[in-house]
Amino acid sequence: MIAKSYDEIFHNTKVKQYPQGFCKITTASRKIFKEDGWEMRKDPNREFVPKPQDKNAATRADSRRRSKTKVEDIICMNADDFKYFVTLTISPDKVDSKDPKAILPLLHSFLNNMRSRHGLKYLLIPEYHKSGAIHFHGLFNDSITVIDSFTRKAKGYSKPLKIETLKRKGVNIDDCQVVYNLPQWKHGFSTACEIYGDVNGVSAYVTKYITKDLSKIFGNFYFAGGNIVRNVPQYLTDTDYGTADFDREINIPEARLSLKYLRTG
Numbered sequence: 001m002i003a004k005s006y007d008e009i010f011h012n013t014k015v016k017q018y019p020q021g022f023c024k025i026t027t028a029s030r031k032i033f034k035e036d037g038w039e040m041r042k043d044p045n046r047e048f049v050p051k052p053q054d055k056n057a058a059t060r061a062d063s064r065r066r067s068k069t070k071v072e073d074i075i076c077m078n079a080d081d082f083k084y085f086v087t088l089t090i091s092p093d094k095v096d097s098k099d100p101k102a103i104l105p106l107l108h109s110f111l112n113n114m115r116s117r118h119g120l121k122y123l124l125i126p127e128y129h130k131s132g133a134i135h136f137h138g139l140f141n142d143s144i145t146v147i148d149s150f151t152r153k154a155k156g157y158s159k160p161l162k163i164e165t166l167k168r169k170g171v172n173i174d175d176c177q178v179v180y181n182l183p184q185w186k187h188g189f190s191t192a193c194e195i196y197g198d199v200n201g202v203s204a205y206v207t208k209y210i211t212k213d214l215s216k217i218f219g220n221f222y223f224a225g226g227n228i229v230r231n232v233p234q235y236l237t238d239t240d241y242g243t244a245d246f247d248r249e250i251n252i253p254e255a256r257l258s259l260k261y262l263r264t265g
Contacts, residue, residue, distance in 0.1 A: 121226030
């Protein structure tokens with residue numbers, strides 16, 4: 001059996017390399033990143049303690065941060081496939097729109113059917129409306145059917161307006177963004193707009209829905225599936241934490257850990 005020491009397989013710096021040509025570097029104050037293909041030998045003298053049932057705000061914030069990073073990775077790695085930014089609502093006439101347990105089977109049925117029959121690639125983030133109703137924001141590829149809603153998004157207006165209304169206001173319709181509906185979503189209202197701008201803008205727009213609330217409505221912050229790429233090419237190395245460059249630094253006292261984040265390229 002081949003064995004290596006902790007210092008040989010754990011490192012303090014992780015470098016992710018994205019297809020758009022930039023890198024994200026995470027440097028930790030101690031070695032926390034383990035090389036693939038190795039497992040820790042169990043120490044019979046190691047003391048184990050139960051995980052806390054009531055997570056504090058710092059722990060929940062860390063969970064949210066990690067989920068946000070995963071969502072950013074999915075968006076970057078599948079940027080060429082995602083075509084629409086979508087919003088899905090739940091009609092209270094069909095199901096209790098405030099009850100996650102009632103909504104989840106409908107959502108799973110829709111996503112599984114669209115994935116297996118039409119090749120849907122998706123990323124959805126659930127959110128509570130101020131009324132308490134649950135809805136979803138996210139990204140779909142072009143396997144979804146879209147139909148013109150005859151409304152448009154125009155600069156200076158917070159919500160889509162009917163074409164006739166915009167014309168009366170003197171707005172040039174050719175300068176507006178087409179808003180579509182999704183007839184295959186039969187559980188409430190839906191809209192879809194074609195994605196525009198660079199991947200960083202899209203990522204920032206989508207992940208803001210994670211940062212708005214610490215709660216996990218369905219036990220997780222997001223749903224992603226279809227034939228999507230989740231993992232970013234990366235390598236591990238070691239860096240002096242004190243001299244490492246960074247754009248942002250966080251401290252996690254309960255873990256006796258500090259992290260520096262840097263984007264290059």
